[in-house]
Amino acid sequence: MKKLLKTLYEVSGSYSNKITRMLIFDVFKGLSEGVSLVAILFCLSKICENIFADQSVLMKDVYTVFIIAAISLLGKITFGYLADKNKYIASYSLGAENRLYIGDRLKNVNMGYFSTNSLGNIAGALSTVVGELETVGVFIIEQMLVGTIQTLIMVIFMLPYDFVTAVIILLTLIVGIVVNLLTQKSTDQLTERLLGLKLDLSEKMLEYVKGIGITKAFGKDQNTVKELNESITESRKGFLDVEKILVPTQFLFLIVFKLGICLIIISSIIRYFSGNIEATKAIILIVMSFVVFSGFELAGSMQSIKGVAVQNLNTVISLRNLPVIKEGEMKEVDKAEISIKNISFSYDKENLFNNLSMIVPEGKTTALVGFSGSGKTTLCNLMARFWDVDSGEVIVGDTNIKNYKYDELLSNFSFVFQDVYLFDDTIRNNIKFGNPKATDEEMINIAKKAQCHDFIMKLPQGYDTVLQEGGSNLSGGERQRISIARAMLKPSKFVILDEATSSVDPENEKQLLIALKNLLKGKTVIIIAHKLSTVKNADQIIVLKDGVIEQIGSHIELISRKGIYRDFIEIRKQSEEWKI
Numbered sequence: 001m002k003k004l005l006k007t008l009y010e011v012s013g014s015y016s017n018k019i020t021r022m023l024i025f026d027v028f029k030g031l032s033e034g035v036s037l038v039a040i041l042f043c044l045s046k047i048c049e050n051i052f053a054d055q056s057v058l059m060k061d062v063y064t065v066f067i068i069a070a071i072s073l074l075g076k077i078t079f080g081y082l083a084d085k086n087k088y089i090a091s092y093s094l095g096a097e098n099r100l101y102i103g104d105r106l107k108n109v110n111m112g113y114f115s116t117n118s119l120g121n122i123a124g125a126l127s128t129v130v131g132e133l134e135t136v137g138v139f140i141i142e143q144m145l146v147g148t149i150q151t152l153i154m155v156i157f158m159l160p161y162d163f164v165t166a167v168i169i170l171l172t173l174i175v176g177i178v179v180n181l182l183t184q185k186s187t188d189q190l191t192e193r194l195l196g197l198k199l200d201l202s203e204k205m206l207e208y209v210k211g212i213g214i215t216k217a218f219g220k221d222q223n224t225v226k227e228l229n230e231s232i233t234e235s236r237k238g239f240l241d242v243e244k245i246l247v248p249t250q251f252l253f254l255i256v257f258k259l260g261i262c263l264i265i266i267s268s269i270i271r272y273f274s275g276n277i278e279a280t281k282a283i284i285l286i287v288m289s290f291v292v293f294s295g296f297e298l299a300g301s302m303q304s305i306k307g308v309a310v311q312n313l314n315t316v317i318s319l320r321n322l323p324v325i326k327e328g329e330m331k332e333v334d335k336a337e338i339s340i341k342n343i344s345f346s347y348d349k350e351n352l353f354n355n356l357s358m359i360v361p362e363g364k365t366t367a368l369v370g371f372s373g374s375g376k377t378t379l380c381n382l383m384a385r386f387w388d389v390d391s392g393e394v395i396v397g398d399t400n401i402k403n404y405k406y407d408e409l410l411s412n413f414s415f416v417f418q419d420v421y422l423f424d425d426t427i428r429n430n431i432k433f434g435n436p437k438a439t440d441e442e443m444i445n446i447a448k449k450a451q452c453h454d455f456i457m458k459l460p461q462g463y464d465t466v467l468q469e470g471g472s473n474l475s476g477g478e479r480q481r482i483s484i485a486r487a488m489l490k491p492s493k494f495v496i497l498d499e500a501t502s503s504v505d506p507e508n509e510k511q512l513l514i515a516l517k518n519l520l521k522g523k524t525v526i527i528i529a530h531k532l533s534t535v536k537n538a539d540q541i542i543v544l545k546d547g548v549i550e551q552i553g554s555h556i557e558l559i560s561r562k563g564i565y566r567d568f569i570e571i572r573k574q575s576e577e578w579k580i
């Protein structure tokens with residue numbers, strides 16, 4: 001419980017005071033519950049005493065006990081309400097706060113993290129794990145605390161009332177705790193496995209849904225379906241295995257208390273018949289035996305799922321502590337130039353770049369061309385610090401990018417990625433994502449230039465049309481034009497266009513290229529393109545092959561020289577597979 005509380009406080013952020021309040025109210029709720037039970041037993045004892053003594057029940061005693069019971073019941077309800085109020089605010093708010101915190105942290109995590117950790121796992125952790133934390137985590141602590149306090153009150157009452165029963169209760173509690181501790185290790189291991197299975201299942205589900213189109217196209221017996229089926233079978237088997245161990249351990253734990261109850265009843269009957277205790281006491285002890293362990297039984301049953309809560313909390317803590325990239329203090333980019341000096345970089349063992357150097361001059365357009373896999377996208381990612389170089393320097397303006405504040409550095413870059421992603425939001429908000437302060441007029445003006453205004457106006461709600469996740473209710477070309485408008489609306493010094501017009505039809509592309517030319521005027525542009533039309537007007541063309549710069553120059557210079565660029569152009573005419 002101490003460990004659970006400690007980790008819960010670690011993730012509770014600004015809502016830790018609500019948890020403290022909940023715990024305080026729960027202590028009073030537990031006390032009230034214990035006292036009300038004792039008061040009812042005491043009342044019963046007085047009534048029995050008077051009946052057995054053939055006397056009329058003393059109303060003064062009954063009233064006193066009734067008032068105590070009423071006050072404690074009222075306390076139980078009031079403190080229960082206050083504890084619940086704080087519990088719900090704390091649990092749902094800390095869930096939301098953690099999702100926001102982790103989401104923000106993920107933004108500053110090196111992209112390598114996303115290569116080694118699947119999207120499904122991260123999504124599963126943020127939804128399932130944080131969700132369980134909201135519903136189960138705080139609840140477990142509450143039940144354990146209230147149950148334990150209630151039982152302690154009963155024990156304290158029992159000690160002076162009947163020593164033998166007090167000893168039986170204490171021994172039962174000790175055996176119960178020992179059984180719990182002995183089974184704890186195996187249940188903890190199981191809950192760890194349970195979490196792994198849940199995350200694996202959510203990863204496979206996500207992969208399956210995302211690839212549903214491919215699955216349809218290639219038939220049902222493809223790998224994703226097979227993997228999903230295996231994961232479902234594996235998780236079903238795993239969940240059953242967990243239950244197979246959890247149920248008997250729970251049963252063993254409950255048996256201990258049932259045996260404790262039997263012992264109290266047997267000892268009371270034996271002692272009554274041997275004349276050691278009176279009938280009243282025997283009755284009270286027998287009645288009390290049925291309720292004395294109830295709080296502790298509940299607390300103990302929480303112990304087995306406590307492992308789940310601890311696992312969930314640890315997962316949240318590890319996500320909260322994800323190593324983010326180290327950032328510097330620089331805010332302003334003084335010069336819109338990028339200078340790459342002797343960089344080496346590898347995704348895994350083999351280096352993609354070895355001592356590569358180049359300059360992206362201010363206010364000019366630099367085109368990166370080369371075969372697929374030659375490193376064009378990677379080079380752009382290194383310029384915006386999506387990844388860190390292994391050695392060498394990427395200098396933006398006059399400063400190494402590692403010395404900039406990360407958000408400030410990124411605010412200077414606009415991107416149009418190969419794989420366009422649009423948010424599940426209106427078209428207006430998707431375009432304004434690049435510059436939320438832009439007016440509608442500015443936004444529409446850019447949309448017109450990006451050749452998307454006309455098709456947007458044909459949609460039933462125009463700019464207020466809500467896009468489906470990823471923009472799946474638009475064509476590839478429409479998505480790309482919206483992403484161009486989004487990038488153009490962002491006031492940035494650098495624009496990176498990664499095959500930005502690849503999905504646009506020739507008619508739109510012509511107008512788009514004219515618009516891009518105007519919009520990109522004065523900006524430093526890095527363009528990855530496979531179309532000659534996009535590349536030939538660049539001020540500088542850098543030809544990459546297997547991570548090595550083979551040629552640098554303008555289109556006129558490169559086409560007039562024998563070499564890889566001229567070959568590209570030739571081959572391009574023959575084959576659509578080349579990327580130039």
Ligand SMILES: Nc1ncnc2c1ncn2[C@@H]1O[C@H](COP(=O)(O)OP(=O)(O)OP(=O)(O)O)[C@@H](O)[C@H]1O
Binds near residue numbers: 374377378
């Ligand atoms: N996240 C990653 N993890 C591991 N390897 C990667 C990753 N991204 C790219 N690579 C590898 O790095 C090399 C360069 O990839 P990159 O995407 O930079 O090439 P590219 O020239 O942009 O290719 P394309 O024109 O096909 O987009 C390729 O061999 C690719 O497989």
